[in-house]
Amino acid sequence: MLLENLRFIFGRGFADKVSEKSGDPAVREVAQLLRKRSGSPFARSIHVRMVDAGSPNDVELEEGLMMSPRVDAERFGVHFVASPRHADVLLVSGPVARNMHIALVKTYEAMAEPRAVVAAGDGACNGWEGKGNYALAEGTGRVEDVLHVDVKVPGSPPTPYQLLAGILKAGEALAQKSREHRK
Amino acid sequence: MGEQSKQFIHGLETSVKAGSIEGSHEQGLCLIIRVLPRYLIPVCRACLSKGAVFDSAFVSSAGQEKGEFDVYYLFQAASIGRMVAVASRGHAFDALSETVNAALWDERKIQDLTGLRLAGIPDSRPLLFHPESGLPPEHPIGGMPFKRPRSAAYPMAGTGEEGEFEVAVGPVHAGIIEPGHFRFHVVGERINKMETRMFYLHRGIEKAAEGRQAASILPLIEQISGDEAVANSVAYCQAVEQCLGMEVPKRAEHIRAMLMELERIYSHLADLGGTATDVGFTLPASRFAVLREDAMRLNASISKSRFLHGQCIVGGVASDLDAQKRAGISGAMARMLHSLELLERMTFTSSTFLDRVFQAGTVSKGIAKDLAIVGPPARACGMHTDLRRLLPYSAYSQVAVNESIEKEGGDVLARFRVKLAEINESARLVALLASRLPPGEIRGRMAHQKKPQSDVGIGWAEAPRGSCTVLVEIAPSGAVKRLACRTASFRNWRALERAVEGNIVPDFPLINKSFNLSYAGTDM
Numbered sequence: 001m002l003l004e005n006l007r008f009i010f011g012r013g014f015a016d017k018v019s020e021k022s023g024d025p026a027v028r029e030v031a032q033l034l035r036k037r038s039g040s041p042f043a044r045s046i047h048v049r050m051v052d053a054g055s056p057n058d059v060e061l062e063e064g065l066m067m068s069p070r071v072d073a074e075r076f077g078v079h080f081v082a083s084p085r086h087a088d089v090l091l092v093s094g095p096v097a098r099n100m101h102i103a104l105v106k107t108y109e110a111m112a113e114p115r116a117v118v119a120a121g122d123g124a125c126n127g128w129e130g131k132g133n134y135a136l137a138e139g140t141g142r143v144e145d146v147l148h149v150d151v152k153v154p155g156s157p158p159t160p161y162q163l164l165a166g167i168l169k170a171g172e173a174l175a176q177k178s179r180e181h182r183k
Numbered sequence: 184m185g186e187q188s189k190q191f192i193h194g195l196e197t198s199v200k201a202g203s204i205e206g207s208h209e210q211g212l213c214l215i216i217r218v219l220p221r222y223l224i225p226v227c228r229a230c231l232s233k234g235a236v237f238d239s240a241f242v243s244s245a246g247q248e249k250g251e252f253d254v255y256y257l258f259q260a261a262s263i264g265r266m267v268a269v270a271s272r273g274h275a276f277d278a279l280s281e282t283v284n285a286a287l288w289d290e291r292k293i294q295d296l297t298g299l300r301l302a303g304i305p306d307s308r309p310l311l312f313h314p315e316s317g318l319p320p321e322h323p324i325g326g327m328p329f330k331r332p333r334s335a336a337y338p339m340a341g342t343g344e345e346g347e348f349e350v351a352v353g354p355v356h357a358g359i360i361e362p363g364h365f366r367f368h369v370v371g372e373r374i375n376k377m378e379t380r381m382f383y384l385h386r387g388i389e390k391a392a393e394g395r396q397a398a399s400i401l402p403l404i405e406q407i408s409g410d411e412a413v414a415n416s417v418a419y420c421q422a423v424e425q426c427l428g429m430e431v432p433k434r435a436e437h438i439r440a441m442l443m444e445l446e447r448i449y450s451h452l453a454d455l456g457g458t459a460t461d462v463g464f465t466l467p468a469s470r471f472a473v474l475r476e477d478a479m480r481l482n483a484s485i486s487k488s489r490f491l492h493g494q495c496i497v498g499g500v501a502s503d504l505d506a507q508k509r510a511g512i513s514g515a516m517a518r519m520l521h522s523l524e525l526l527e528r529m530t531f532t533s534s535t536f537l538d539r540v541f542q543a544g545t546v547s548k549g550i551a552k553d554l555a556i557v558g559p560p561a562r563a564c565g566m567h568t569d570l571r572r573l574l575p576y577s578a579y580s581q582v583a584v585n586e587s588i589e590k591e592g593g594d595v596l597a598r599f600r601v602k603l604a605e606i607n608e609s610a611r612l613v614a615l616l617a618s619r620l621p622p623g624e625i626r627g628r629m630a631h632q633k634k635p636q637s638d639v640g641i642g643w644a645e646a647p648r649g650s651c652t653v654l655v656e657i658a659p660s661g662a663v664k665r666l667a668c669r670t671a672s673f674r675n676w677r678a679l680e681r682a683v684e685g686n687i688v689p690d691f692p693l694i695n696k697s698f699n700l701s702y703a704g705t706d707m
Contacts, residue, residue: 014473052361054386056703058409058490061453063359065479068472082357097706099313099383100362103354123406128391134319135387156402157409159489 014069026161033168034076040175042088044077046167049087051107053100054141058157059093059121066160073164084110089170090117091163094124095141098134108147114177116150116170119143120163125152187263188214194233199225211425212574213641214265220273227256227269227279235260235267236568237555238643239669240279240289241654242297244325245272252276252297252325255654255667256286257641261573266641266652278304285555288673298327308337311382311706323390324665341368342375350688354383358692361702365691372687377680384706392666397423397657398497400666405492407668408704410453413439413446414646415668415704416495418653421576421642423497424627426657428636431577433621435499440578441616442491442500443644444609445512448519449478450647451602451609454699458599459530461693462539467526474522481515484508499626509617516610527603540595544682544694547593556678558649558671559601560698562586564593570645577644582615584608595697634659646671648701668707672700 020031037043052060066073067080081087084107096104108117119125124143132139143149150173153166184207191214192207203222208215218226231237235258245251251274258267278301280287290301291310300307312318314335321328341347347370354362364380388407392400404419405412417439424431456471479489485508486494494501504512530536546556548564561568569586571579587604589597635657643652649671656664679698683691 014469050359051355052384052702054384054703056406056409056412057361057701058412060359060361061410062489064453065472065476067359068476069469070473070476080359095386097384097386098319099316099385100354102316103362103383107355128386133387133391134323135385135390141386156492157490 015072015075016070024161026159026165029165030076030161030168033165033172037168037171037175040171041178042171042174046078046089046171046174047081047087048078048089048091048167049081049084049107049111050091050093051100051104052093053104053124053143054095054097054136055093055121055123055157059124059163062157062160062163063091063120066163068160071160071164073160073167076164076168078164078167084108085112087111088115088174089167090115090147091120091167092117092124092143092147093120093157094143095127096124096137096143096146097141098137101137101146104146114174114181116173116177117143117147118151118153118166118170119149120153120166121158122154122156125154184209188265191233191260191263191267192216195226195229198229198232209265210637210640212265212576213268213425214260214263215268215270215639217270220271220276223254223256223269223271224277224279224282227258228282230258230260230267230269231283233260234262237283237285238266238650239652239674240286240293241667241669242293242299242324243656243665243667244297249325250274250327252299254293255639257652257654259570259574259650261567264574266574266643268641268654270639275299275302277302280304284553285674288677289669296322296324298322298325298329311385313337313382323387337380339366339378339380344370344375346370347375363702367688367691369688372689374683374686374688374691377683377691379676379680381676381702382706384703386707388707389666389668392663394662396661397427397655397663398661400663401493401496405490406703407707408670408672408701409490410450411446411646411648411651411670411701411704413442413491413495414644415651415653415670417443417577418642418644418651419655419666419668420495420497421644422640422653422655423642423657424640425642426635426637426640426655429498429627431499431627432624433578434503434623435625435627436578437616437620438500438504438625439495440582441504441512441613442486442494443646444613444616445478445482446491447609447647448606448613449475449482451606452478454602454696455526455599455606457696457699458540458595458693459536461696462536464530464533464536467529470522470526474519474526477515478519481512484511496626498628499624503625504617504620509620513614513617516613520607520610523603523606530599537596539690539693540599540697543595543690544686544697545592545594546678546682550678550681551593554674554678554681556649556675558646558675559598559605560675560678561649563589563597563601565590568649570643570650574643576642578616581619582612584612595693598697635661638664648672648699648704649675670701670704670707672702672704675700676705
């Protein structure tokens with residue numbers, strides 16, 4: 001018991017093994033993306049600014065758990081930053097509420113080039129069904145209708161590994177953009 | 184009608200005026216009282232003087248005639264074991280918030296939704312709509328055209344002390360958190376006054392539900408607040424079931440209660456970990472995060488959703504908890520409780536932790552009563568607010584719930600202790616409910632679902648953050664005519680404003696975390 005207690009308090013080995021043989025398709029995808037990216041300028045460092053533009057907070061909780069010791073996205077160089085000035089990736093959850101439209105656009109405009117946008121969750125990717133909702137930007141709240149979206153991560157909400165795969169894909173898009181930028 | 188209800192109504196009439204009550208009936212655990220608009224506020228105040236607690240105020244369009252509305256003022260009357268709804272139909276109403284501070288946000292919301300002007304309301308700034316972001320063409324309820332405000336400014340006054348300056352924070356914050364605006368009026372580091380401006384996440388959920396079949400909008404209800412999805416769904420389902428006169432099988436009620444307790448556990452684990460994070464005590468913070476992630480994985484193993492989404496449906500639950508799943512739950516609970524005990528010892532023996540949480544963000548009982556706050560913040564200053572015990576719904580009428588109360592304190596530490604005790608109590612309840620799980624169906628029969636038996640239904644549940652109340656009106660076709668919802672966060676935001684007064688700005692994130700209110704659940 002004592003050993004177990006000590007292991008819980010000081011122990012290591014909380015992080016999941018991320019392998020291409022995992023039973024979870026999202027974990028396999030993350031493993032593949034990690035293998036592929038080694039040559040990219042964003043291989044070990046992607047800085048992310050998140051904006052909740054209208055999600056029911058579940059996407060944010062999953063983003064938090066993506067940084068928890070089990071998933072530990074920081075070991076892959078994914079890091080959440082406080083200011084959009086420091087960010088490479090804008091992680092937007094939605095649907096975009098009318099009252100968040102200005103703040104979302106301002107956050108995006110504060111980011112330096114190259115930058116990429118990830119739409120996280122069904123609300124952000126597809127907006128809400130049905131006829132125009134008075135409280136949503138452009139009536140449906142799709143992030144696409146407000147900003148240029150590079151990567152879509154569907155799910156209600158997406159799991160931490162699905163979010164991580166989306167951010168790594170945005171890293172690929174960033175590498176592409178930075179090559180174009182240099183030309 | 185029961186004897187207690189009759190006496191309650193008689194008491195109201197004697198203290199207001201004979202003949203002031205038009206009609207009344209019982210419906211499930213609700214007592215619905217209809218009054219003329221001119222008696223509305225006196226009857227509401229009589230309810231409060233009889234010991235009932237203000238719960239919420241809702242509005243809906245009365246149908247044919249434009250500009251006519253139904254308003255409902257809800258009170259928790261634990262003394263008679265009922266939710267009392269005072270309803271009235273008319274074109275113009277007075278404001279209860281003129282004398283009852285707790286009703287202010289509810290009534291500002293009513294004004295924004297309908298375009299009504301409640302006479303005597305102390306604060307008439309818009310709540311739901313931000314004029315700088317553009318206004319919809321008409322008010323969402325009743326379709327009255329918008330009166331454009333003369334300016335888009337939203338004045339936030341300080342206390343006027345010499346040397347006071349403003350710190351504006353948000354809507355986009357530094358961490359992984361939802362949007363909201365906080366305006367601090369500070370002298371040096373001391374906060375004189377803090378005011379929130381919310382509703383950045385207003386998505387028109389209540390309006391979006393209109394015209395859709397009552398049984399089909401649960402995915403929308405889950406969008407109110409992702410981590411309170413089960414509690415909000417249960418409250419909504421109970422309102423609909425009351426409207427349709429549906430019986431829910433006992434087994435389904437037990438499973439619903441188990442899911443609600445699992446939701447409370449994972450939600451509180453996040454709060455406790457967040458408190459440790461915000462005092463900079465990273466070791467327990469990361470261990471709480473491990474427990475949290477494991478709780479989410481347990482949820483996924485029993486329901487396919489890490490947030491237990493899609494489990495609660497109108498008439499019952501979507502899937503059964505078989506013996507294998509129950510064994511999985513009880514094993515996970517035992518491991519969690521063991522780790523929690525170690526974490527409890529680690530935090531309560533650390534002076535760095537206790538120094539930060541003791542007497543930080545104190546809410547006095549007077550403020551708590553004035554604002555009728557709910558949930559762990561209320562229980563942390565000695566108020567009994569647990570609807571599982573006060574107005575026992577669903578399976579809670581069959582199990583005794585020990586309410587976790589801190590008699591004194593009302594600070595971050597007291598809220599931490601309440602949540603810790605509630606996790607232990609929830610784990611006990613999960614085991615108890617699992618051992619008593621009755622056999623039978625998990626879904627009620629839909630045979631008599633064709634026509635609603637009454638036009639309005641009211642449901643409630645004790646969510647992790649406190650009680651939530653849902654009112655639903657259903658048309659004869661089975662479509663939702665009006666959905667209205669009041670979450671615990673909506674009730675508690677104003678208490679946070681008061682809790683930070685006199686504290687220093689760097690303690691704000693800690694105090695905010697100890698309330699852990701849902702921005703999305705407030706804004707809807």
